[in-house]
Amino acid sequence: MEKSNPVVIVGGGPSGTAAAALLGKYRIPSVIIDEAPKIGGVIYRGPLRKTATLPHLDDNLQRAMSALRRRYENYKSFIELKLQTRVLGPEGKQSLLLNEGGGLTTQKYDELILATGCHERSIPFPGWQLPGVMLLGGVQLQIKSGLVKPGTKMALVGTGPLLPLVACQLHKAGVNVIGVYEASAFNKLAKEAVALLNKPKLTLSGLSMMSYLKKHQIPFYYGYGVVNAQGDAHLERVTVAPYDQYWRADLSQAKSIEVDAIGVGYGFVARTQLAMLLGLEHTYTKVSGYIPVLSSEFESNQTKTYVVGDSTGLLGADAAICEGQIAALNIVKQRGILSATEAKKEQAKIARKHARIKRFRFGFDRFSERQSGLLELAQDDTVVCRCEQATKRQLEQAISEGVKDLTTLKMRTRIGMGDCQGKTCSSFALDLLHQAGHNKDTGVIKPRFPLDPIPFTFMEESLNEQV
Structure with missing residues (x-):
């Protein structure tokens, strides 16, 4: 029988690593291709240099980073890593062109899993190009990857659960966080209480972060957002104002705050450029932008090509892990290692967890739904x-x-x-x-x-x- 190629996985974050580990459990080799020097993705990659302590990272995050590393270590004999390698696009049939080690190479595949993640949604406003105006994920990446302080006196503006998390991380890293401005009103969040109960531990973690901010006298404003940023060679001040239900700024109550950096976070967009180049079918969603059309096993309209993680929709790391495992189980089934009945039973257990996460996340999506007022900034x-x-x-x-x-x-x-x-x-x-x-x-x-x-x-x- 002809030997199959290893499963090729583009992206070494939570979903890609989870897929590789599950394949390794069934002795199926895989190749993870990632542009970073370490696996883990933006969320779980951790510092790129050694530090004595990690005061800026909470215990839950450190445990999740360790769990991902163990998942890889347990099955690393079946996983080939191609780090600091970029996929440039398709090269013929069932082959990818890579920028690897300072040169061009190709990677053939029989099965392909795309776990390319997402990128941040940019919201233009006056002054958004000034040095010191950063997207929220970029702020987090600096402090998580190298304990680099993005600024000394900062404000955070935007929407969603990343705001309090990054505020806590910045404070623990020694940054003076002078305010956090959430665009949506608190009563809108209260309406999602039932949805948030689908992940009680995460909800409690969020409450713990809010308690931390209150304890350290870091003000958190609901129904507020950015208006503009000002400065000469770099950011010197930012103007914020109350937002109405459509996120239109009430300029009569605007106030100017002196800062040397701000983090701006109004959501993310699925990173699907490679999937589009490969010819996968896509559909538009307001939250995630264009995402691939997939089966319940995350298989695309192209047989044996799967898309998992935040490039399928923004559900977070836990959901990404589930998706990587479900796709991997389908490959295990297709290779005849598990029967259809066995694979379906395993997938059903993971799918139930995924559904709970989805209900939880959809609550935050409704709370943070992008409003038309942002276009007026x-x-x-x-x-x-x-x-x-x-x-x-x-x-x-x-x-x-x-x-x-x-x-x-x-x-x-x-x-x-x-x-x-x-x-x-x-x-x-x-x-x-x-x-x-x-x-x-x-x-x-x-x-x-x-x-x-x-x-x-x-x-x-x-x-x-x-x-």
């Missing part, structure tokens, strides 16, 4: 696309002149033509189209091959080898 001259310096005025003018989809908007304004391929600007542009009443056939800014630029030196080396 950007002024006419506010840059929306950093790569091409396209402004809000240019986008709105194009839409007023009849543009109804992202592809045409890209042709008119050049949004999405830069190196980031629209990851920063496309979500905001899509929201503008929806606000104008264009809710059907708006399309996507299609990713280009290669996903990352290929250095000329690589091409030169390749030509020399051919000669």
Whole structure:
């Protein structure tokens, strides 16, 4: 019988590592490809350098990081790691082109699991390009990966459970957190009490974080958000104001706060550029952007190609682990190691846990649902696309002149033509189209091959080898 290729997993975060470990349990080899120097993903990667203590990381997070490491260590004889390696896109049939070790290589596969995670949703407002204005995940990554303080005097603005978590981590790292501003009102959160009971430990952990902030006199404001940021060469102050139910700022009650950095967090978008390049079918969701259309076993419209974790929808690390395990079990079944009945029984247990997490998370999604007032923060001259310096005025003018989809908007304004391929600007542009009443056939800014630029030196080396 012909020997099968290892299962190829793109992404070494919670979902990718969980999938590899479960495959290893059944003696199925896998290859994890990840652009970072360590597995764990943004959430569980941990410091990139040794530190004597981790005062900025709570006990729950440290336990989860250790659990992921043990999951890998138990089955590492079946797992090949290709770290600091980037997937540039598909290369022929069932093969990926990699930027690996300073050169171009290919990786063949029979089964492919995409666990590419998500990226942060950018919300343009006056001053958002100033040094010191950071996205919330970037703030967290700095303090988690290297105990680097993003600033000395900071405020956090945005929505969702990441706000109190990052506030606690910053304070423990020695940053003066002068305020946390949650866009939604508290009574909206109270309405989700039943949903939050699906994960009582996480809910209690959240209450514990709020208690920590209160104990250390870090004010937490519900129904407040950012208006603008000001400074000359770098951030010097930020203006915040009360938000109404549509997140429109009441400028009559705006106040200016002196800071040297702020963390801005208005949600995340599924990272699906590679899935799109591979030709997987996608659908639009308001919370996560475009996500792949998947079976209950997380298999896409392409046989033996799976998508798991936050690139399927933003449910968090625990759900990502479940998804990686369910997809891996399907591969175990397809390879004939488990019967359909055995695999279904194992998958059902994991699926029940996944469903509880989903109900919990949907409660937060309803609480943090993005409101139209955010689109009003950007002024006419506010840059929306950093790569091409396209402004809000240019986008709105194009839409007023009849543009109804992202592809045409890209042709008119050049949004999405830069190196980031629209990851920063496309979500905001899509929201503008929806606000104008264009809710059907708006399309996507299609990713280009290669996903990352290929250095000329690589091409030169390749030509020399051919000669």
